[in-house]
Amino acid sequence: MNILMGFLRFAAFFLITLLLLNPILQLFVNTEEQPIIIMAVDDSESITARSSSPQPADINAFIHSVGQNLSDQYQINHIQLSGRNSDTITFSSKTTNLSELMNSVTNIYEDQNVGAVVLLSDGVINQGQSISYQPFKFPVYSVGLGDTIPPKDIAIQSIRANKVAYQGNKFPVYITLSQKGFRNEQIEVSITESGKRLAQQEVTLDNEIIGLNFLLESDKAGLRRLNVSVSQKEGESTYANNSQQVYIDVIEGKDKVLIIAPAPHPDINAIRSVLNQTANYETTLYIPGIYPKPKDTKFDVIIEHQAFSGTRYGDFESTGQWFIMGNRTNLRLMTGQINYLGINVKGGKDMVKSSLNADFSKFKLDPDLSNRLDDYPPIQVPFGEYQLAGPVENLFYQQVGSITTTKPLMCFFDDGTQKSALLTGSGIWQWKLQEAGSEENIELFKSVVLKTVQYLSIKVNKNKFAAKPRETNYQIGDRVFIDTETYNDIYERSYGHTIKLTLTDENGRQTNYEMVDSQVNSSFNLGSLPAGVYQYKAQTEVEGKTYSQSGSFVIKDIQLENINLTADHHLLQSVSKNSGGKYYPFDKSSNLISDLESASFKNIIHTAKQDFPLINSIWVIVLIGIFLGAEWFLRKFLGAY
Secondary structure (H helix, E strand, O other), X not given: OHHHHHHHHHHHHHHHHHHHHOOEEEEEEEEEEOOEEEEEEOOEHHHHOOOOOOOHHHHHHHHHHHHHHHOOOOEEEEEEXXXXXXXXXXXXXXXXXHHHHHHHHHHHOOOOOEEEEEEEEOOOOOOXXXXXXXXXXXXXXEEEOOOOOOOOEEEEEEEEEOOEEEOOOEEEEEEEEEEEOOOOOEEEEEEEEOOEEEEEEEEEOOOOEEEEEEEEEOOOOEEEEEEEEEOOOOOOOOOHHHEEEEEEEEEOOOEEXXXXXXXXXXXXXXXXXXXXXXXXXXXXXXXXXXXXXXXXXXXXXXXXXXXXXXXXXXXXXXEEXXXXXXXXXXXXXXXXXXXXXXXXXXXXXXXXXXXXXXXXXXXXXXXXXXXXXXXXXXXXXXXXXXXXXXXXXEXXXXXXXXXXXXXXXXXXEEOOOOXXXXXXXXXXXXXXXXXXXXHOOOHHHHHHHHHHHHHHHOOOOOOOEEEEEOOOEEEOOOOEEEEEEEEOOOOOEOOOOEEEEEEEOOOOOEEEEEEEOOOOOOEEEEEOOOOEEEEEEEEEEEOOEEEEEEEEEEEEOOOHXXXXXXXXXXXXXXXXXXXXXXXXXXXXXXXXXXXXXXXXXXXXXXXXXXXXXXXXXXXXXXXXXXXXXXXXXXXXXXXXO
């Protein structure tokens, strides 16, 4: 008994000493990862658009049966086109992008034990790339939905129309129809707006593809939603594709551009030809003694060729001006009219090429086009020292030979109250000819002219309150945001204002919103809205004065899913074959469950090494207590105390 009690005391003190040394144990921990079966579901509208296709209740019942039969053997996860992960599918997605769906599976489950992916789809793709030969690291078992037999149907395949039209002009709408099973029958195609019929045509279905042209009047300004519809025929597989919407932004008028010059020059024709090719600008040319003086005095942009020549044109007003210098330019007059550029002429002229300033921030030129500048011929500029002052940015620097200087060839001035651009030389008509000859187009020259005029025509907003949607065109399902900004007297951002917003739909129904803006949030989140054109009016008070701003935006109803209703199961078969999986028609989908049950997808054992300080073990403390307690009890019991 003495030996036993001595052993107990020795064991307790040994463990205490061991804890004081604090040894660290290395443990190898094994965890077992079960294979994952991923149910990737194409939940687009086309799946259930035809009555002959498998219906939602049947598809959902199959998905549930997969989970019930395989959940003991595998982990079952779900992913859908729409981004939802519910195991109950509603089939409401407006587009089908299977490559995005499968890429999401690859990215989300990259380092996990994926046994197989079960892809339920009709194989019809209207966005993204085909997945026929896309490599996958897992087998894809595909289940064919939809109906592979072409339906008897009449559909609006596409509508082409200008996004922008000008009030008072006519704009074209080109409609492409497709039909199967109704050859030589008569239908009516009509275009309506808010229930009012704008145009209609009687059409004979003499081909499978029919094109129709309409020419409509743009009599009122604003965003307009036009409904294009085809009369319904008995026997069509669906009527959902018999109508589509087209959206036109009718603006009040073109930007007016005045080109003035003391004499004709090829530069004028080069610039004017670019502006006249677009529907956004209306140009007026005034050369005293040759072209009559315009009656209008207010323009959006004035382009003055041979600027600062001393020629008296009259009093014209504009938002911005583009000065193009030339042989008739008087540098003394220039110094008196603008204060951001000074030229100390050292005699003669210089021939320089253009070098793009990569840091120019007013607008961006396409980098794929900017290398064309290397081929542009040199133009003539004054030779001397150039001095810039104030808020000026260079678009082009002067390049002499292979050396790029800091001298401006084309610069922009904007101090918040006035804007102007200045080209220090003339002869840019040669740029246009060179680019047209070498590239068979003038995309870079056109971009320079149009973006310069566009920038100069934008009016400076000095309103202390601004409210505008982040996009003018949303798609149905998108979240709509309207951003607001408020400013104080010196046009610094200010916060803490109560902002009220009234939203009006096409039927005149109004919804009111209210918020107090802050640095954290100054935007209205309107959520998802039904398709249509919406008008909004925002109002607030800044320093006791009421400010308001109104505008409009459109929610477009995408109808891609109803264009092609013929399932493409060949794509599904190809994906399954290339990935080592298998294809099943939906009526044989029960075979998929039995095949997955018998598949040899293995669990993965992960071994991890862990460092474990012995002092963290509660069992060592418990043993010390047991040893000391047992020794004390025995001594008490035997009377040896």
